[in-house]
Amino acid sequence: AHQLKHTLLVFDAFHDVVELYNGGNEAAKEVLESWAAAEWFTSKPDIPEKITVTVFKVTGETNTDDLSPAQDAWSRPDVPLHALAMLKNERDGIVPEKDGEIGPLGQIDELLQKGHPLAYVGDVVGTGSSRKSATNSVLWFMGEDIPYVPNMKTGGVCIGGKIAPIFFNTMEDSGALPIEMDVSDLNTGDVVDIFPYEGEVVDRACDEVIATFELKTNVLLDEVRAGGRIPLIIGRGITSKARVALGRDASVSDTFNLPIAPTDTPKGYSLAQKMVGKACGVDGVPPGQYCEPTMTTVGSQDTTGPMTRDELKSLACLGFSADLVMQSFCHTAAYPKPVDVVTHHTLPDFIQTRGGVSLRPGDGIIHSWLNRMLVPDTVGTGGDSHTRFPLGVSFPAGSGLVAFAAATGVFPLDMPESVLVRFTGTMQPGITLRDLVQAIPYTAIQNGLLTIEKKGKKNVFSGRVLEIEGLPDLKCEQAFELSDASAERSAAGCTIKLNKEPVIEYLQSNVVMLKWMISEGY
Numbered sequence: 001a002h003q004l005k006h007t008l009l010v011f012d013a014f015h016d017v018v019e020l021y022n023g024g025n026e027a028a029k030e031v032l033e034s035w036a037a038a039e040w041f042t043s044k045p046d047i048p049e050k051i052t053v054t055v056f057k058v059t060g061e062t063n064t065d066d067l068s069p070a071q072d073a074w075s076r077p078d079v080p081l082h083a084l085a086m087l088k089n090e091r092d093g094i095v096p097e098k099d100g101e102i103g104p105l106g107q108i109d110e111l112l113q114k115g116h117p118l119a120y121v122g123d124v125v126g127t128g129s130s131r132k133s134a135t136n137s138v139l140w141f142m143g144e145d146i147p148y149v150p151n152m153k154t155g156g157v158c159i160g161g162k163i164a165p166i167f168f169n170t171m172e173d174s175g176a177l178p179i180e181m182d183v184s185d186l187n188t189g190d191v192v193d194i195f196p197y198e199g200e201v202v203d204r205a206c207d208e209v210i211a212t213f214e215l216k217t218n219v220l221l222d223e224v225r226a227g228g229r230i231p232l233i234i235g236r237g238i239t240s241k242a243r244v245a246l247g248r249d250a251s252v253s254d255t256f257n258l259p260i261a262p263t264d265t266p267k268g269y270s271l272a273q274k275m276v277g278k279a280c281g282v283d284g285v286p287p288g289q290y291c292e293p294t295m296t297t298v299g300s301q302d303t304t305g306p307m308t309r310d311e312l313k314s315l316a317c318l319g320f321s322a323d324l325v326m327q328s329f330c331h332t333a334a335y336p337k338p339v340d341v342v343t344h345h346t347l348p349d350f351i352q353t354r355g356g357v358s359l360r361p362g363d364g365i366i367h368s369w370l371n372r373m374l375v376p377d378t379v380g381t382g383g384d385s386h387t388r389f390p391l392g393v394s395f396p397a398g399s400g401l402v403a404f405a406a407a408t409g410v411f412p413l414d415m416p417e418s419v420l421v422r423f424t425g426t427m428q429p430g431i432t433l434r435d436l437v438q439a440i441p442y443t444a445i446q447n448g449l450l451t452i453e454k455k456g457k458k459n460v461f462s463g464r465v466l467e468i469e470g471l472p473d474l475k476c477e478q479a480f481e482l483s484d485a486s487a488e489r490s491a492a493g494c495t496i497k498l499n500k501e502p503v504i505e506y507l508q509s510n511v512v513m514l515k516w517m518i519s520e521g522y
Contacts, residue, residue: 001027001028001030004017005030005031005034005035005040006039007040008040008231008234009315009316010238014241017032018032018245021245032242032245035238035239035241036242036246036248037239038239038252038255038256041222041225041235042255044227045225046225047196047221049195051157051193051194051196052116052191052192052194052204053119053157053192053194054116054189054190054191055118055119055121055187055188055190055192056118056120056121057093057121057122057186057187057188058091058093058120059093060091060092060122061122061123061125061127062122062125063127063128064130064134064164065129066087066089067086067087067133067134067135067137067138068082068085068134068137069085069088071085073133073303074337074339074340075339076131076136076303076304076306076307077310078151079133079137079140079151079153082133082136082137083140083141084102084105085101085103085137086103086137086138086140087103088100088101088102094107095107111188111189114189114191117142117144120138120156120158121159121160121186122183123161123162123455124160124161124164124457125158125160125167126160126166126167126168126171127167128385129384129385130382130384130385130387130397131170131304131398132170132173132174132398132399134167134170135170135173135398136174138156138176139153139155139156139174140153142156143155143156143174143175144156146227154175154176154227155175155177155224157176157177158171158176158178159178159179159180159181159186160178160179160180161180161181161182161184161455162180162462163178165416165463165490165492166385166396166397168180168463169398169401170400172223172229173229173401173404175223175227175228175231176224177196177224179194180213180216181212181213182211185210185211186201186210190203190205191203191204191205192210196221197221199213199214200212200213201213216414217259217290217414218257219256219258219290221257229412230401233292233412239252239255239256259289259290259414261289262286262287262289264286265286266286269283270418270420270465270495271393271467272393272418272467272495273285273286273415275379275392275495276293276379276413276415278377279293279294279296279379280292280293280294285415287416287417288415288417289414290412290413290415291413292410292411292413293411294409294410295322295379295380295381295410295411296322296323296324296375296378296380296392297322297323297326297370297373297374297381297392298320298322298380298381298382298402298405299325299327299328299381299387300326300327300328300399300402300406301327301328301329301331301366301382302327302329302331302332302333302343302347304398305327305329305343305347306343307399308383308406309347309350310399311399311402311403312350312354312406312407315403315404315407317354317403317407318354319354319355320354320355320406320407321409321410322405322406324356324373325351325354325355325356325357325406326356326359326366326369327347327358328364328369329344329347329359329360329361329363330359330363330366332361333361333363356406357522366384366387367386367484371389371390371391371477371480372509372510372513372514373514374390375392376391376503376507377391377392378392379392379393379394379395379411380392381395381397381401381405381411382394382397382402383396383397384396386484388480388483388486388487389494390476390477390480390496390498393465393493393494395493396493397411416463416464416465416492417465418465418466418467419461419466421440421468421469422468422469422470423436423439423468423469423470423471424470433478436471436482440466440489459489461486461490461491462489462490462491463490463491463492464492465495466486466489466493466495467494467495467497468494469497471497471498472497472498472499473498473502474496474502475502475506476498476503476506479496479502482496
């Protein structure tokens with residue numbers, strides 16, 4: 001019973017504990033009382049008033065490929081080994097141990113000699129693919145050990161002038177503290193004090209405030225204390241259910257900071273807000289509102305698939321709750337390394353025994369298949385930054401959140417703001433879809449909403465849903481070219497308003513393909 005008090009992954013076994021409690025079992029009563037008091041959370045140390053760190057700054061833009069190189073994808077499940085490749089290519093202020101092979105281990109060790117944990121700092125951090133392995137690599141050098149869990153770390157601080165939304169989320173999921181603020185006065189080797197409650201960063205050398213910030217949400221410090229967003233969500237739910245089982249009010253606001261609902265009620269909802277609302281059982285979800293939409297479609301690809309598998313194991317997942325969970329092998333089929341061959345033989349069975357669909361090596365790209373399985377106006381996610389549905393809306397994520405969505409069938413989301421992109425007129429002769437794709441950033445640059453320079457960078461699309469109108473008769477395959485490109489804008493998601501006719505045509509074709517897949521044993 002003592003161990004169970006601090007165990008969160010109980011799932012349906014929760015009802016067994018309640019049944020024992022109703023039968024007069026004292027140990028079951030102790031467990032329920034502990035869960036109701038949130039001892040699993042309150043027993044963890046609170047976030048300190050002051051966090052002292054040494055700055056490790058990477059100037060310019062840090063792509064996730066800098067932190068988790070594609071050439072080293074085979075080693076991603078082995079976090080300590082894979083972390084050696086972080087920042088392995090020489091760049092301004094970064095001196096690798098072996099250029100192109102091993103990152104700046106000597107630099108990191110030298111900074112650690114100052115006696116404080118390191119904080120990863122960059123002008124623009126985490127753009128590109130949705131790789132939790134990038135977060136794992138950063139935390140391996142700058143995070144804290146997890147008791148009884150080898151080869152993984154939690155905690156740590158990441159500061160960016162701008163942090164890409166997917167990377168920000170994976171930092172949250174890992175129990176790190178991501179902060180967006182002006183980093184121009186922060187330099188490698190500086191020792192600074194971060195005051196998370198006051199929103200200030202003070203230079204220890206001169207005791208002056210060099211930057212101020214606001215945390216993205218009021219729940220962020222609870223996530224850090226709980227060891228990540230996912231443990232917090234699961235734990236809050238258990239605490240609430242335990243209180244109900246004991247005949248008390250379900251509210252947990254006395255213990256946790258709960259998401260604050262927006263004060264402004266919109267006059268109406270955008271297409272994306274309506275789709276997310278439908279997945280939550282309401283008319284719409286306004287920007288800034290925390291919600292947990294039902295995940296109809298979840299996609300996993302092979303370079304992060306083994307990590308998603310490990311995350312599913314850590315969630316004690318024996319069966320998927322999402323309607324569709326699909327695994328592809330599109331990145332490693334052509335030139336597999338020995339470790340990829342093992343993955344090709346073992347991962348399909350892991351996915352299928354939990355109720356998922358596994359493609360076969362050589363079948364092709366994840367998006368080409370996943371798009372053919374979509375239900376219109378639904379919400380999904382995927383472990384590839386280009387999982388951008390032409391029908392419905394998707395919010396790509398790292399392997400931890402993909403596993404959570406697959407296992408529980410819901411997805412934690414702070415509803416992003418939207419940016420409307422409206423085309424007018426008709427496509428002129430000689431104009432291609434690629435021209436339409438490029439017209440979006442070009443127009444933003446012309447209007448001062450998107451800049452190329454990294455310092456003081458502007459990107460109106462970053463972290464927002466890109467909602468496209470004015471192209472209602474595009475084929476769904478054509479619409480995907482536009483939604484797919486929203487990943488390059490660092491958008492959180494994308495919707496395209498289409499007429500019924502192209503959607504009906506697409507679905508009819510998809511039904512034929514799905515029947516063929518069933519006949520072929522998929």
